[in-house]
Amino acid sequence: MPERGVGTDAALHRLATVLVEQGIDLSHPMAAAHLQPPPLTVAVAADALASAGNASLDTYDSGPATIAVERWVVDALTSLAGFDDGADGVLTPGGSLSNLTALLLARDAAAARRGVDVRRDGVAALPKPVVFCSELAHFSVHRACATLGLGESAVRAVPVDERHRMRPDALAAMLRDLGEEHTPIAVVATAGTTDFGSVDPLAELTALAREHGAWLHVDAAYGFGTLFSDSLAGRMDGLTHADSVTVDLHKIGWQPAAASVLLVRDRAAFAALDRSVDYLNPADDRAAGYDGLLGRTLQTTRRPDAVKIAATLLAYGRHGLGQFVDTCHRLARHAEARIAAEPRLELVAGAELTTVVFRYLAEDPATRDRVNGELRRRLLHRGTALIGRTSARPAGPADEPVTCLKLTLLNPTATEADIDDLLALVLDAGAACERHSPTVAEAHEEGAA
Ligand SMILES: Cc1ncc(COP(=O)(O)O)c(C=O)c1O
Incomplete structure (x- = not known):
């Protein structure tokens, strides 16, 4: 905390710079990791209104x-x-x-x-x-x-x-x-x-x-x-x-x-x-x-979190929000089909709602957990894509859990072409991780970069 403040403009500019340059852009179509959607503008505006009232x-x-x-x-x-x-x-x-x-x-x-x-x-x-x-x-x-x-x-x-x-x-x-x-x-x-x-x-x-x-x-x-x-x-x-x-x-x-x-x-x-x-x-x-x-x-x-929800329900209605849901579900179905058709990927669980769970099939089965974990970090460190990770049983409930990748598709402005690009990035990163496993020092260096 500085002894004397820098003023509101400078403070906000500094924070905005850090958050935008070092943060995650959830409206970017390559961001598909978590149940964390890009927020609607009307909701963000209504939330500011609610904060201003401080009720x-x-x-x-x-x-x-x-x-x-x-x-x-x-x-x-x-x-x-x-x-x-x-x-x-x-x-x-x-x-x-x-x-x-x-x-x-x-x-x-x-x-x-x-x-x-x-x-x-x-x-x-x-x-x-x-x-x-x-x-x-x-x-x-x-x-x-x-x-x-x-x-x-x-x-x-x-x-x-x-x-x-x-x-x-x-x-x-x-x-x-x-x-x-x-x-x-x-x-x-x-x-x-x-x-x-x-x-x-x-x-x-x-x-x-x-x-x-x-x-x-x-x-x-x-x-x-x-x-x-x-x-x-x-x-x-x-x-x-x-x-x-x-x-x-x-x-x-x-x-x-x-x-x-x-x-x-x-x-x-x-x-x-x-x-x-x-x-x-x-x-x-x-x-x-x-x-x-x-x-x-x-x-x-x-705090009145209902204000942003009310603004959203009024602005879009059930039908408008339903269209967003349908779009995200369709994107997940598209991802599922592309993964199923790609021999270097294994579909582990298809699109029930808006997620798809899969694996990159490294040629050496013994390296698959390592390669899947590393390829996700590689995309994250390079800032090219943000995908999820979990463990799942590809052959059903009796199987052993393995490291899997996950797309959580909650961006209704993304397109099927974006999904294709995202999967292409996954394949490239998988191939790179198969060729070369970074040392701990290299991984840190990459992360710092
Ligand atoms: C099924 C389910 N329940 C509960 C939660 C917890 O929600 P929150 O992160 O808002 O606490 C999550 C979070 O992903 C979830 O997926």
Whole structure:
């Protein structure tokens, strides 16, 4: 921190230079690594507007207009999800926090069924809690269980089928084998796994959860946005019956982060988070209709992320956003076809939503993990392309995981020709890495350059 400031123009110029020259340009068609889209201009502008107002959502007098905007956005999204009038929701600082909040509501609902007050007595009073999710569920589910005092060991990973979806038969068996002494807290279904975009069979999992008295949470952080599209909305069939849903519009939704929403089927579930605080929401203010949204979240001060979402929904409508979804899905299908047709690449998982997982087939099979890892870093260091990396089982669930590459296509202004160029860069980088493995010193030098 300088002793004397340089002035606003100079400060902003310095930051803009660093961010533009050294940052990632997500609107560049060669940027295809993560669930991190180029944000829409209208959303960026509305976000600046929201920051300028600096409203907060906890109390009525901290931001009445932004409270109304959040209520409008939540209504629009509960309708899109097919929930009825009893539904509600709240914006959170990200999908991980939406999952955490959902599991908190699920934990407290399970405790109430057992006659345990976990808020007063702590989780030790809750006998052997268990949370089920697929082996491909996002790691935030495990983290949430640790944070909520259930422990990561409460998580039971259910195997997936060859299309990366949770197997209901396996879940049914695990639920059946659970002893009476256990508390089944929740089944977490994923609607759009991070790497594969696969959607668990929501209706079947909901029926199983209900049968065993467990909460059904759908982590639709990635997949929810398909509801904007007429052709892809069917992937979310069954979502309507969930107890809660995580929605990340900073993934499919083209929002600057964070734009996450936790939806609940029954607003009474938020009772677990309700708080009366004299300086924020005294009872007589609430009774008179001067209420904020303090009782729906773990935060107190909360920025109005709904403003940018509202601006986007108004500007583009469902149809406009649906066209973006369809374009990105088509790009992923194109990438899938090109990869399948290229003998030096192996298609590991095709385009369910907007991702494609594949491998560069180095001639020597023993070098393939190394070459795939290196070629991605090579593209990154040279600034020519940004692609994702993960591990997957090319021959199905029984296979050993190997290092894979991933395209996450969320830029609706990219073209099929861009995808061809991107894959050509991957092939060139793969060939270069096969010929020459950089020493650690060379890799550092390249990175510094
Ligand atoms: C399926 C899924 N759930 C949750 C998350 C976590 O979202 P966030 O990064 O907004 O915390 C992600 C992130 O990629 C995700 O893919």
